[in-house]
Structures are given as C-alpha cells and as structure tokens.
Amino acid sequence: MDDVVTLVLGPDETLQETVSQVGNHFLSETTVYWREWVRSLAIPFEWQDAVIRAAITLKLNVFEDTGAIVAALTTSIPEAPGSVRNWDYRFCWLRDAYFVVYALNRLGATHTMERYLKYILNIVADGADKPLQPVYTITGHSLPPERVIDTLPGYRGNGPVRVSNQAAEQAQHDVYGASILAATHVFFDRRLASPGDESLFKRLEPLGERALQLYNQPDAGLWELRGTQQVHTFSAVMCWAGCERLARIATQLGLTDRAKCWNERARTLHAEILERAWNPKLGTFVATFDGDQLDASLLRLNELFFVDDNDPRYVATVRAIGRELKRGDFVFRYIVPDDFGAPENAFLVCTFWYVNALHAIGDREDARRTFEDLLACRNHHGLLAEHIDPKTREQWGNFVQTYSMVGLISSAIRLSQRWDQAF
Numbered sequence: 001m002d003d004v005v006t007l008v009l010g011p012d013e014t015l016q017e018t019v020s021q022v023g024n025h026f027l028s029e030t031t032v033y034w035r036e037w038v039r040s041l042a043i044p045f046e047w048q049d050a051v052i053r054a055a056i057t058l059k060l061n062v063f064e065d066t067g068a069i070v071a072a073l074t075t076s077i078p079e080a081p082g083s084v085r086n087w088d089y090r091f092c093w094l095r096d097a098y099f100v101v102y103a104l105n106r107l108g109a110t111h112t113m114e115r116y117l118k119y120i121l122n123i124v125a126d127g128a129d130k131p132l133q134p135v136y137t138i139t140g141h142s143l144p145p146e147r148v149i150d151t152l153p154g155y156r157g158n159g160p161v162r163v164s165n166q167a168a169e170q171a172q173h174d175v176y177g178a179s180i181l182a183a184t185h186v187f188f189d190r191r192l193a194s195p196g197d198e199s200l201f202k203r204l205e206p207l208g209e210r211a212l213q214l215y216n217q218p219d220a221g222l223w224e225l226r227g228t229q230q231v232h233t234f235s236a237v238m239c240w241a242g243c244e245r246l247a248r249i250a251t252q253l254g255l256t257d258r259a260k261c262w263n264e265r266a267r268t269l270h271a272e273i274l275e276r277a278w279n280p281k282l283g284t285f286v287a288t289f290d291g292d293q294l295d296a297s298l299l300r301l302n303e304l305f306f307v308d309d310n311d312p313r314y315v316a317t318v319r320a321i322g323r324e325l326k327r328g329d330f331v332f333r334y335i336v337p338d339d340f341g342a343p344e345n346a347f348l349v350c351t352f353w354y355v356n357a358l359h360a361i362g363d364r365e366d367a368r369r370t371f372e373d374l375l376a377c378r379n380h381h382g383l384l385a386e387h388i389d390p391k392t393r394e395q396w397g398n399f400v401q402t403y404s405m406v407g408l409i410s411s412a413i414r415l416s417q418r419w420d421q422a423f
Contacts, residue, residue: 042108044416050375051412053382054405055107058100061402066122067115068138069097072386072398076154076161079387079397080344086154088162089386089398091143093135094120095222096402098178103406105185106413110192113185120179121203131210132179134172134224135165143168170220171229176211177238177245180204184245187252201249201258208246208262215239215269216276216289222297227339231289233277234297240269241304270306284317287334294321295334296350299357309360318357325350328390329373345387345396348374352407356414364415371411384408 006023008015015022034056043051061070072089079085101113123132123140137143143164152161183204187196221232247262276289287295298317301307307314325332330346331354351374358367377393378384384404386397 037109040108042106044413045419046416047375047412050378050382051107051409054408055104055109057383057400057405058104058402058409059109059112061100061400062112062115063092063138064115066139067112067117067119068092068136068140069100069112069116069402070138071096071135071403072401074398075163076159077385077396077398078155078158080389081156081158081396083158083340083344084160085340086158086160086162087167087398088146088165089401091135091137091165091168092119093167094132094175094182095134095172095178098182099406100402101182101185103409107409110185110189113182114192114194117183117186120182121200124179124203124207131171132175132207133168134170134175135168166226167220167224170224170226171214171218172222172224172235173211173214173217173219174222174232174235174238176207176214177240177242179207180211180242180245181238184249187249196249196253198253198255201246201253201255204246204249205258208243208265211239211242212265212269216272221287223295223333223338225338230291231276232297233273233285233287233289234295234300236269236273236277236289237301237304237306240266240273240306243269244305273306278313282320284320285313293334293336294324296321296325296331296347296353297333299331299350299353302360303356315361318354318361321354321357326354329370330388330390345389347403348377348384348386348388348401349403349407352404352411355411359414367411368415371415374408374411 006019008019008022017025038052041052041055061073063070069092070090071093075088075090076086097116101116104112119140123136133142135143146162146164146166148160148162153159154161183196183200186192189195215236216231218229218231219235220229222234243262244266247259247266250259250262277285279286279292282292284294285298285301287293287298299321302309302314321331325335327346331350332343333347333350335342351370355367355371358370377388379395383400385395385399386401386404388395
C-alpha cells in the first residue's frame with residue numbers, strides 16, 4: 001500500500017489547511033532544517049551515514065529551552081532480563097553531557113556546548129557552595145526521590161519501573177572535572193560569538209577548588225555503585241583534568257599567577273594518582289586507589305591527557321582489559337559482583353573506548369574490525385541502546401543511549417582515513 005496517512009496531534013484548534021497539507025508542510029520544513037544542520041558538520045571521510053545518524057540523535061537529546069542533554073529518553077528498560085538493573089535515564093547527567101558536548105564539538109557543532117555551558121553555570125550559581133549533584137532535571141533542578149510504580153509490569157514484564165534516580169543523592173567527584181572540561185573549548189575557539197573570558201574563568205575556579213578537595217575521597221564512581229564507596233581512579237583523574245584545564249585556560253588568558261597555581265596543583269594530583277592507581281604486582285592501572293581490579297574507565301586515561309598513548313603503563317592496562325573484561329567481542333565495564341550481582345551484559349560505550357585504545361597503542365586493524373562489528377549491532381534506524389548481550393547481540397538498557405552514540409562518533413573520527421589519503 002503506497003497511500004500516505006497524516007496524523008496531526010495537538011490542541012483542539014482549527015487547521016488553516018487540510019491535514020495532508022499541514023503534514024507535507026511540516027515534513028518539508030523538518031527535512032530542510034536537518035539537511036542544513038548536517039551540512040555544517042565536519043564529518044570524517046568513512047562511516048559518514050553512521051556518524052550523521054549519531055549526531056542527529058545527540059542533538060535530539062538536547063532540551064533546547066535550557067541546554068540540558070538527556071542521557072536517554074526511556075526509563076526502566078533493564079540492563080539484562082530479570083536483572084532488576086532498571087533505571088530512569090530521562091535526566092541530564094553532567095558526565096554524560098560532557099561526552100556529548102565533546103563529540104559534537106569534534107564535528108563542529110558548537111551551539112550545543114554554548115547552550116549547555118549556560119545550563120551548568122545556572123546550576124553552579126543556584127547551588128552556591130553546595131556540592132554538585134551527578135544528575136539534574138532538564139530545568140536544572142534536583143531530582144525528586146526515586147520511587148517504584150508497582151502497577152506497571154515493566155518492559156517485557158521485567159520490572160520494576162522506576163521514576164527518578166537515586167544517583168542524584170550520590171557523591172560522584174568526577175562531575176567537577178566534567179563541568180570544567182565541558183567549558184574549556186569556549187576559551188580556545190575563535191568562531192564563538194561569546195568566547196570565554198576572565199569572568200567565566202573565575203566562575204569555574206570554585207569547581208576546581210572542589211575537585212582539589214575531593215580527588216582522593218571515596219565516592220560511588222562513574223558506575224554509580226549503590227552499596228559501596230571507594231576512591232575511584234576515574235574520579236580522581238577527572239578531578240586532575242579539571243585542575244589541569246584551568247591551568248591551560250589561565251595561560252590562554254594571560255593570567256600568569258593563576259596558571260602557575262593550577263599547574264602546581266595539577267602536578268601534585270598527578271603524582272599521587274600515578275602512585276596509588278598503579279598496581280606494580282599486576283603491572284596495570286587499577287579501578288580504585290591501592291586496589292587490584294580493572295574497569296573499563298581506565299581506557300580513557302590517554303584521551304584525558306593523563307598519560308601518553310605509548311606510555312608502557314597504559315599499553316599494559318589496555319592489554320589486560322582485553323584479556324580480562326572482554327566477553328566475546330564486547331568489553332564489560334567491570335566483572336566483579338556489585339550490589340545486584342555480576343553484570344550479565346556489556347555496556348556498549350566501553351567497547352568503543354576499547355576501539356580507541358587499540359588504535360592509540362598501534363593495533364589499528366583490530367580496532368577497525370571491532371568498530372565495524374559494533375556498527376553491525378545497530379538497529380535498522382542506526383541506533384544503539386545502553387547494553388548488549390555478548391552472545392545473542394540483543395540490545396538492552398535504556399534507549400537511545402547518548403553514551404553509545406557518542407562512542408560511535410568518537411571512534412569513527414579516530415579511525416577514519418583522511419579525505420586526502422582515501423584515494
């Protein structure tokens with residue numbers, strides 16, 4: 001059947017045109033808008049369709065009124081069937097939003113960063129001296145308490161169905177670094193209508209002060225563990241990154257004394273993290289200070305500039321993660337049991353991080369093969385959820401997951417041939 005059916009959903013108001021005319025008008029305007037937006041993107045030579053689809057998806061997860069970036073548009077789709085790992089992702093995680101901003105910046109879509117920066121600064125201003133929460137509503141307010149809707153059966157009968165997210169009550173110290181990193185670009189990009197200045201720098205410094213205070217204190221970590229707190233390496237490194245970026249910003253602004261101050265602080269943090277996050281017996285970095293376990297966030301150490309790509313300690317850590325955290329073709333975030341037992345499915349973005357790490361340490365063919373394999377896991381719309389079953393390759397977890405789409409863009413940019421080298 002080739003007939004077109006047009007549905008108009010809205011208030012009970014008289015249409016000025018026929019339903020079909022209204023539908024065609026809206027469709028035409030929408031198509032023109034997205035074609036114009038895509039034309040402005042600086043996309044890589046390879047995998048263009050996949051990158052374009054991912055970029056459009058990320059932009060659709062932005063709440064334009066405030067600049068907030070929603071982690072996913074669903075709640076309570078479980079990470080694995082019967083796992084009870086059902087969470088509400090319809091909010092703005094500061095960490096996730098930073099990754100989205102970073103990915104879109106690399107494509108040249110800077111408007112999202114500018115809007116998100118205002119969102120962050122409003123939160124900081126409203127909170128005064130209060131600690132930053134990991135996640136906020138799309139209007140920048142605190143989340144209500146998490147609750148379960150007992151009357152709803154859940155996705156495929158896999159309850160519980162949760163509203164809100166307890167993560168808002170957790171201490172996750174990486175959010176201070178993530179907030180500074182999200183703002184750093186505005187101090188160096190001359191295309192922006194309102195580049196960063198000394199006034200903005202001074203508004204970011206209190207975030208650096210908090211990072212300095214908390215980098216070696218226990219928190220729930222980026223995986224939001226509900227039952228335990230430890231000093232997580234990723235949180236500490238993000239706190240260091242915030243201080244290090246403040247030094248770069250101060251240098252860019254010609255604030256010599258502030259640059260010296262933040263450089264000294266960053267060096268102090270760097271030295272302690274290197275000592276306490278490195279396990280000489282295992283010969284790898286580890287997930288927590290003085291610990292003995294791996295997690296996938298360690299794959300990010302080079303991209304945060306904490307270590308070089310060719311640092312033997314980083315190379316050894318990547319190799320160890322490939323041996324210990326991979327199940328089939330996919331990298332788990334960790335494999336030790338947590339509050340809900342051992343994870344059953346792989347967190348998709350971790351395998352994208354692994355792809356980038358393989359490329360960084362010179363395993364480029366393996367990186368490309370793994371990336372192509374990940375692309376084949378997308379649904380027929382080119383989209384990815386949060387988790388994947390390593391055996392069946394069925395997607396699980398909330399959808400569409402910004403983390404996963406960011407991972408796709410990041411890996412495509414890193415792996416793609418240059419335009420001038422493709423022929």
